[in-house]
Amino acid sequence: MRIRDFHQSYAHDEAIWQTPTSRLWLAALFIALLLFPFTANGYIVGLACVLGIHVIGAAGLNIMTGYTGLISLGHAAFMGVGCYTAAWLGQRGLPFYLTIPLGGLVAALLGLVVGIPSLRIKGLYLAVATLAMQFILVFVFREWESVTGGVRGVNVPNAELFGIELNNDFRMYYVIAFFAVLLLVGARNLFRTRIGRAFIAIRDKDISAEVLGINLFRYKLLAFAIGSFYAGVAGALLGYFYRAMTPEYFTLTLSIFYLAAVIVGGLGTMLGTILGAVFMTLVPELLRAVVSFIAQWAPRAVEVLSPMQEIVFGLLIVGFLVFEPHGLVEIWRRVRRFFHLWPFRA
Amino acid sequence: MNDSQPNPLRRRILGASAGATGLATAGLPLQAALAQSGEIVFGAAPPITGVFAFAGVGLHQGLGDYCEWRNTKGGIAGRKIKYIGEDSGYKMDQAMSVFKKIMGAHKPPVFYGDSTAWAKASAKEVSQMGSVLTCSPSFSSDLADPKNVPYYFMAGPTYAAMCEILLQYIARTSKGANKPAVAFVYSDTEFGRDPISAAKATAQKLGIPVVMEIVTKPGAVDVSSEVAKLRRAKPDFVIFHGYVLAPIPEFIKQMREAGMNTTPMGTIWSMDKTTVDAMGAAAEGWMGVLPYRYSYDTKDAPTMQIIKDYTAKARPQMQYVPTFYTNGWLVGMIFSEVIERCLKANKALTGPNMKAALESINDWDTGGLTGLLVSLKGHQIGSGRIYAYDAKSKLMEPASGWIKTA
Numbered sequence: 001m002r003i004r005d006f007h008q009s010y011a012h013d014e015a016i017w018q019t020p021t022s023r024l025w026l027a028a029l030f031i032a033l034l035l036f037p038f039t040a041n042g043y044i045v046g047l048a049c050v051l052g053i054h055v056i057g058a059a060g061l062n063i064m065t066g067y068t069g070l071i072s073l074g075h076a077a078f079m080g081v082g083c084y085t086a087a088w089l090g091q092r093g094l095p096f097y098l099t100i101p102l103g104g105l106v107a108a109l110l111g112l113v114v115g116i117p118s119l120r121i122k123g124l125y126l127a128v129a130t131l132a133m134q135f136i137l138v139f140v141f142r143e144w145e146s147v148t149g150g151v152r153g154v155n156v157p158n159a160e161l162f163g164i165e166l167n168n169d170f171r172m173y174y175v176i177a178f179f180a181v182l183l184l185v186g187a188r189n190l191f192r193t194r195i196g197r198a199f200i201a202i203r204d205k206d207i208s209a210e211v212l213g214i215n216l217f218r219y220k221l222l223a224f225a226i227g228s229f230y231a232g233v234a235g236a237l238l239g240y241f242y243r244a245m246t247p248e249y250f251t252l253t254l255s256i257f258y259l260a261a262v263i264v265g266g267l268g269t270m271l272g273t274i275l276g277a278v279f280m281t282l283v284p285e286l287l288r289a290v291v292s293f294i295a296q297w298a299p300r301a302v303e304v305l306s307p308m309q310e311i312v313f314g315l316l317i318v319g320f321l322v323f324e325p326h327g328l329v330e331i332w333r334r335v336r337r338f339f340h341l342w343p344f345r346a
Numbered sequence: 347m348n349d350s351q352p353n354p355l356r357r358r359i360l361g362a363s364a365g366a367t368g369l370a371t372a373g374l375p376l377q378a379a380l381a382q383s384g385e386i387v388f389g390a391a392p393p394i395t396g397v398f399a400f401a402g403v404g405l406h407q408g409l410g411d412y413c414e415w416r417n418t419k420g421g422i423a424g425r426k427i428k429y430i431g432e433d434s435g436y437k438m439d440q441a442m443s444v445f446k447k448i449m450g451a452h453k454p455p456v457f458y459g460d461s462t463a464w465a466k467a468s469a470k471e472v473s474q475m476g477s478v479l480t481c482s483p484s485f486s487s488d489l490a491d492p493k494n495v496p497y498y499f500m501a502g503p504t505y506a507a508m509c510e511i512l513l514q515y516i517a518r519t520s521k522g523a524n525k526p527a528v529a530f531v532y533s534d535t536e537f538g539r540d541p542i543s544a545a546k547a548t549a550q551k552l553g554i555p556v557v558m559e560i561v562t563k564p565g566a567v568d569v570s571s572e573v574a575k576l577r578r579a580k581p582d583f584v585i586f587h588g589y590v591l592a593p594i595p596e597f598i599k600q601m602r603e604a605g606m607n608t609t610p611m612g613t614i615w616s617m618d619k620t621t622v623d624a625m626g627a628a629a630e631g632w633m634g635v636l637p638y639r640y641s642y643d644t645k646d647a648p649t650m651q652i653i654k655d656y657t658a659k660a661r662p663q664m665q666y667v668p669t670f671y672t673n674g675w676l677v678g679m680i681f682s683e684v685i686e687r688c689l690k691a692n693k694a695l696t697g698p699n700m701k702a703a704l705e706s707i708n709d710w711d712t713g714g715l716t717g718l719l720v721s722l723k724g725h726q727i728g729s730g731r732i733y734a735y736d737a738k739s740k741l742m743e744p745a746s747g748w749i750k751t752a
Contacts, residue, residue, distance in 0.1 A: 043447040050439060142534070151536035152488060153466055167474060169446070242442070242467040246536055249438055249463065284435075285443065292432050299410065299429070303403060306394040306433035 016188060033181070037173045046169040047285060049241055052176035053234050054277040058261040059187050059270065060230025065259070066267035067191065068223035069203030070118050074130040075231050075258045077137035080250035081107040082232025083239040084141065084148050087156040090240075096159035096166070100179065100236040107232025108225040110137075115224030119217055122206070134252055141247035153246030156239040172241050179233055188270050190226070199223050203268070264320055266327025275328040279320075284313055385428040386421070386695075388413055388681060389454035389478075391444035391464070392674075396436030398483070400590065401615065401670040402460065405483055406431050407661070408674020409458055412682075415656050422682050423689040428452075434460040438467055455479065455695035456681040458674075462486040462536060465498055472497050476697040479684060479704065481677050483670075485614065486540050490726040492705065497697045499704055499725040501676045502637040505537075507751040508613045509545035509585060511635045511730045515746050516583055517552040526582035529558035529608075531572070531597065538564070538588020541613075545585070557581050566593040573600040576608070585611045591621055595628035609633055618669045622735055622742060629735045633745060637730040638676070638715050640742055641667035647714025649679075676715050680722070683707060717748030 005019045017023045037045045057079060064070045082103035089099040117129040141148045148154055159166040159175060166172050190196040198219045201209035210216050239245050257280060265276020287309040295302045324330055390409055393402030413429035421427055430448055434441035441464040448454060459465055459482035466488070472480055473496060480498045487504040489495050503511065513528070520526050528549060532538035542559070549556050558579035560572045576584065576597075584601070586594050589612075598610050612634035615621075619640065622629045644651045653675055657664050687703040688695055707722040718729045734745040 042450040043443070046446040047443060050443070151539050153463075153536070155470075158470075167470075242438075243470045244466045246463050246466065248536060284440070288432055288440075288444075292430075302431060302433065303394060303406065307399075309433070310395055310435075 014192065016192070030181075033177055037170050042169055045173050047281070049169055049173050049176050051277060051281045052173075052180040053237050053241065054258075054261065054281050055180050055274055056183050056230055056237065057234035058258050058265070058273045058277045059184060060227040060234065061258045062262045062265075062267065062270070062273045063187060063190070063199070063230065064223050064227035066262050066269070066272070067196070067203060068199040068220070068227075069122070069206075070115075070220065070223055070227075071123065071127040071259075072114075072130040072224075072227065073127050073252065073255050073259070074114060074132075074134035074137070075227075076250040076252065076254035077134045078107045078111060078228040078231035079235030079238065079254070080137060080141050080247065081110055081228075082235030083156075083245050083250075084154060084235075085232070086236035086239050087154045087245065088147050090157045090159075091155075095161075096175070096240055097161075100233055100240070103236030103239075104229040104232035107235070108229035111224040111226075111228025111231075112221050114228070115221040118220045118224065131252070134255060138247055138250060141250065148247065151247060153244060154239075156243050156245065158243065159240045166240070167243075169241075176237050176241070179237060183230060183233065184270055184274070187230075195219070195222065200268075260317060264317055264327060266329030269327075269329045271332065272327045272329035275332065279328060283316060284309065287312055385426045386685060387448075387452040387454035388427055388429045388456055388458070388678070389445070389448035389452060390429065390431035390458040391434040391441045391448075391460050392431055392458065393436035393441075393460040393483075394433040396434070398436040398460065400620075401483060401618075401668075402434075402436065404668040404670030405458075405674040405677075408671035408676075409678045410674075411653075411656060411660060411671075412675045412678030414660070415652070416678070416682060422686050425689075427682070430454070431458075434464070436460055438463040442467055449475070449478065453477070455685060455700065456481075458482060458677055458681075459484075462489065465489050465495070469495050469498065472697075477695075478697060479681070479700040481680070483673065485726075486536070487544060488540075490724060492701070492723075492725050495725075496701055499680070499722060501673055501680060501727060502614065503728050503730055503751055504541070504726055505587065505613060506541035506544035506548075507726065507728055508635045508637075508730060509541045509587065510548045510751045511749045512583075512585055512611050512613075512732070513545065513548050513552055513554055514749050514751075515635075515732045516554060518746075525552070525554045527555045527557040527580065529560065529576055529579055529581035529584045530556065531560045531562065531576075531584055531586050533564040533588030534561045535564055535588055541587060562593060564589065567596065569593050569596050570600060573597060573604060576601060577604045577606060580606075581608055583609045583611055585613075586616065587613050590615050591624055595625045598625070598628040598632070611635075614669070617733065617742065619666060619742060620668060623740070630737050632735040633732060634742075635730045636669060636733055636742075637727055638669055638672045639717065640669065640733070641672065642741060643744075644714075649675075649713025649715050652713070672715055676712060679712060679715075680704075680707070683710065718750060 007013045017026055061072060061075050064072050085106040086099040086103040089102055114130060114133045118126050121129060142151050166175060198214045201214055202219055206216055261276035261280040262273060264279050266272025291302060291305040291309060392406035393399055394406055410429045410431060413427040417426050430452060432444040434444055441460045445457060445468055455478060457478050457480045459480060461482060462484035465482050465484050472478055485500050485502055485505050487506040489498050490500060490504045516526055530542055532542055546556055558576055558581060560575060562572060594616060601608055610632055614636060617634045617636045622632060639647050639650055641650060641654060644654060653667055657667055684700050684703045685695060688699050693699040705723050709719040712720055716727055716729060717731055720727050728751040729748050731744055731748050732746040733742040736743045
């Protein structure tokens with residue numbers, strides 16, 4: 001049951017985590033994040049790293065699409081920009097704590113350019129414009145050999161901190177977790193500011209927003225820049241995580257992956273972003289774990305069951321969209337509401 | 347309770363702890379002994395689904411079946427092989443995840459990946475581990491590099507070496523003073539572009555003029571403008587690379603309609619019988635390079651006969667053994683040979699030891715899967731044969747002897 005939630009001041013009213021219980025849970029989550037790599041095996045830690053990167057990438061797209069209503073199909077390309085920027089700067093001796101934000105910044109600058117058409121077009125038309133940028137950027141990744149290594153790809157130097165090489169998943173986990181927490185908290189706060197509220201107003205009705213004094217030019221471009229920054233940071237982290245990258249990673253399929261993550265998780269919520277990324281990353285892993293479990297007794301089952309995984313995964317996505325169109329976050333909200341009143345009213 | 351009295355619960359806990367410690371201590375040498383004498387795990391992330399599934403299923407079946415067959419023959423130096431393969435979906439993230447999962451849980455000494463992207467992304471980690479020898483269906487020229495990618499090999503020639511075999515064949519079969527002209531048509535992918543600069547250099551060395559170079563999308567449909575360019579360039583041979591099927595049949599069809607007397611050629615992934623059958627009428631005149639024998643060619647190939655007998659028994663529904671299956675089987679043979687050499691020399695299965703064992707493979711008989719004796723010093727099998735489609739038998743038949751690369 002929710003208790004001790006009595007607002008006595010505006011500061012209390014504006015707080016992100018308003019109750020002692022929520023603060024306690026947050027502290028527990030923080031400690032769990034810190035201790036996690038000590039309790040899990042290498043595979044799980046590696047998976048957590050990928051998940052962290054996807055959470056950041058999905059958060060960027062949710063800022064653009066979920067909060068501001070600007071559909072983007074070029075998100076993967078912005079990740080590529082971040083990845084190649086970090087790799088290029090890293091090869092020239094810049095430390096990772098500079099190359100990662102710089103990767104985000106270069107992606108943000110490109111996001112500003114891509115955002116320009118959003119002033120005249122929206123909806124499906126904007127989706128097509130961003131799709132064009134996806135193809136243009138992937139073309140640049142393939143052709144600009146001196147920077148990107150062309151189709152052969154690029155090697156990303158190991159991240160290094162105080163002389164310690166961050167050359168395994170255990171060490172990279174903390175870098176990824178740091179950026180994920182920082183950017184998620186940043187995004188959460190963003191929507192408590194004028195900028196974030198302007199984004200939401202534009203999403204709900206851009207003409208009304210303009211009538212209310214919101215500069216559409218400025219805020220739409222800003223939304224693109226911030227979303228692209230997140231993608232750039234995710235791409236840079238991806239480069240440091242795998243330490244090698246080819247342009248074939250940043251395809252339209254990856255952009256669709258992020259779009260699916262934010263839709264399945266819940267558009268316009270940061271928790272939905274996390275849940276969507278978890279769903280899209282972990283469900284295929286779980287399905288594969290089921291197949292490999294069965295394969296212990298029937299080794300040839302892998303040949304038959306592996307294609308079935310894709311079908312089951314697709315059906316699960318469709319199922320969630322049909323039965324919970326507001327995304328996984330709505331299921332989470334219902335569970336929370338239940339416990340707010342429990343045990344007095346279930 | 348009196349403190350001086352023994353506490354039965356505490357005694358039980360202490361007893362259990364002592365027992366557990368004893369078992370754990372006793373278990374350590376047992377665990378070490380098992381690592382030296384237990385099953386040898388072959389890990390794999392084959393692309394059973396995804397765009398490469400046409401080959402991935404065969405690769406997976408070939409490697410898995412080799413392990414089963416080898417176990418019926420006593421395994422490797424008396425140790426059984428356990429094959430653990432999980433679908434990669436031909437996605438780099440998924441392949442890396444499977445790699446990490448299997449490496450973490452089973453610590454296999456050998457691992458078979460799914461692609462060039464996987465091989466490149468895992469290379470640093472593999473070098474760092476220094477405990478696993480890797481291979482994949484990728485024949486990327488960058489990966490046959492014992493210095494920079496020390497723990498990777500390929501069960502065939504690189505794509506550049508395949509083009510070299512094709513060009514050697516063209517040079518050898520040409521008559522007259524002028525060498526035939528060649529055009530390269532390749533996909534705009536890492537796979538497609540891989541051998542082109544090396545192939546152009548080889549052509550120049552052999553005195554073969556390269557009259558045209560065309561880049562297309564991997565599954566391009568409309569190729570009329572490209573065929574018009576080829577028509578103007580008048581090549582005697584067109585080498586297609588970086589495709590499986592499309593747009594090769596469309597190119598051949600339009601080239602014939604344009605009255606061109608050009609021989610189309612391909613590389614490994616366009617050479618399986620199932621792919622050639624899918625070309626339909628366009629298959630007539632099709633030639634290409636393959637580093638292996640086709641499964642219907644069992645003469646002087648006892649291993650191919652073993653494969654045929656084994657699949658007839660274990661996979662009765664399999665009417666034809668694809669070349670992908672042969673690749674998987676051959677990878678299993680090489681993995682086993684490397685491990686056997688280490689075990690016989692009483693060396694631990696570490697990366698450097700397995701690399702040394704791999705590089706010591708010289709004049710090795712694959713039982714006819716490859717035409718020539720194999721050397722893996724350069725981490726690739728540098729030989730292949732030209733096959734041509736025979737419209738009568740509807741099979742790819744040898745058009746040359748086995749050609750070794752430089």
